[in-house]
Amino acid sequence: MAGSGRRPEHRGPPELFYDEAEARKYTQNSRVVEIQSQMSERAVELLGLPEDRPCLLLDVGCGSGLSGDYISNEGHYWIGMDISPAMLDVAVEREVEGDLLLADVGHGIPFRPGMFDGCISISAVQWLCNADKKSHSPPKRLYQFFSTLYTALARGSRAVLQLYPENSEQLELITAQAMRAVLCLRVCGLGTECADGEVIRQAKFTNERTRFRNAKGKSVKKSRDWILEKKERRRRQGK
Numbered sequence: 001m002a003g004s005g006r007r008p009e010h011r012g013p014p015e016l017f018y019d020e021a022e023a024r025k026y027t028q029n030s031r032v033v034e035i036q037s038q039m040s041e042r043a044v045e046l047l048g049l050p051e052d053r054p055c056l057l058l059d060v061g062c063g064s065g066l067s068g069d070y071i072s073n074e075g076h077y078w079i080g081m082d083i084s085p086a087m088l089d090v091a092v093e094r095e096v097e098g099d100l101l102l103a104d105v106g107h108g109i110p111f112r113p114g115m116f117d118g119c120i121s122i123s124a125v126q127w128l129c130n131a132d133k134k135s136h137s138p139p140k141r142l143y144q145f146f147s148t149l150y151t152a153l154a155r156g157s158r159a160v161l162q163l164y165p166e167n168s169e170q171l172e173l174i175t176a177q178a179m180r181a182v183l184c185l186r187v188c189g190l191g192t193e194c195a196d197g198e199v200i201r202q203a204k205f206t207n208e209r210t211r212f213r214n215a216k217g218k219s220v221k222k223s224r225d226w227i228l229e230k231k232e233r234r235r236r237q238g239k
Contacts, residue, residue, distance in 0.1 A: 022086070023063075023090045027064040027090050027094070032066075033066060039123075040069075040120065040122060043067075043120040043121075043160040043162060044057075044070065044071065046158065047117075049117065049118060054075050054076050055118060056076070056077045056078070057071055057118045058078070059079070059080040059081070059120055060109075060125070060149075060161070061082055061121050061123070062078075062081060063087045063091070064091045065080060065091035065094055065100075067120060067122050068080055068097070072097040072098065078099075079099045079100075079111075079116075080098050080100050080101065081103045081109075083103065083105070085102060088102055105145050106136070106142075107141075107144065108145065108147075108148035109148040109152045113151050113152065114152070114154045115152050115154070116154060117157050118157050118159065119149060119157075119159035119161075120160050120161070120162075121161040122162050125145075126165055126174075128174075129142070129165075129166070129173060129174065139176075142177035142178075143177045146177055146180075149181075150181055
């Protein structure tokens with residue numbers, strides 16, 4: 001692990017660290033793009049999504065939309081949240097297919113209950129462990145994030161969060177607040193088996209799901225053509 005002085009979280013709040021120059025540098029780095037794509041692929045795989053229909057996913061800390069590109073390529077729809085205006089500006093320039101929201105996830109996930117079929121987050125959650133303002137309380141911000149995320153997920157859906165904890169204490173802090181928010185935790189590594197740590201979950205979800213719409217306002221249909229298109233896309237990818 002890199003020294004603490006080199007960690008991005010120690011060099012300023014994310015909305016300032018990822019300024020216009022850093023956002024473009026990040027997005028144009030071929031190595032970063034490759035790693036981001038690999039982690040996004042693994043994260044989506046762990047969601048265990050149904051293969052017969054498109055799903056609506058939440059991308060927490062979506063940045064310039066690199067993870068969203070993979071989600072779109074898999075035939076799903078997504079909404080991305082990020083606190084960096086510069087990152088979202090790059091995403092708009094890249095004409096990503098997802099919808100974008102400038103927001104601080106430490107304030108919570110501002111969507112209706114049961115809206116998302118899954119959530120992924122690549123290298124973002126550890127930022128909530130830092131108190132960038134006097135008003136910031138990492139435990140409270142983490143709890144607000146996890147509790148509202150749980151509510152925004154549909155019944156039986158999953159959230160896969162990849163992060164870089166600075167140390168064991170930080171990991172324990174994140175885990176404790178997630179469990180306090182009554183999430184079912186799975187501690188996983190990329191390409192490794194998962195060790196389950198289950199807790200009782202209690203939350204109210206509506207039984208009826210409102211059909212979501214794509215960016216053009218058209219209802220998403222579970223069509224045979226969509227299924228065949230996804231199978232062909234997987235075949236071209238060697239899956």
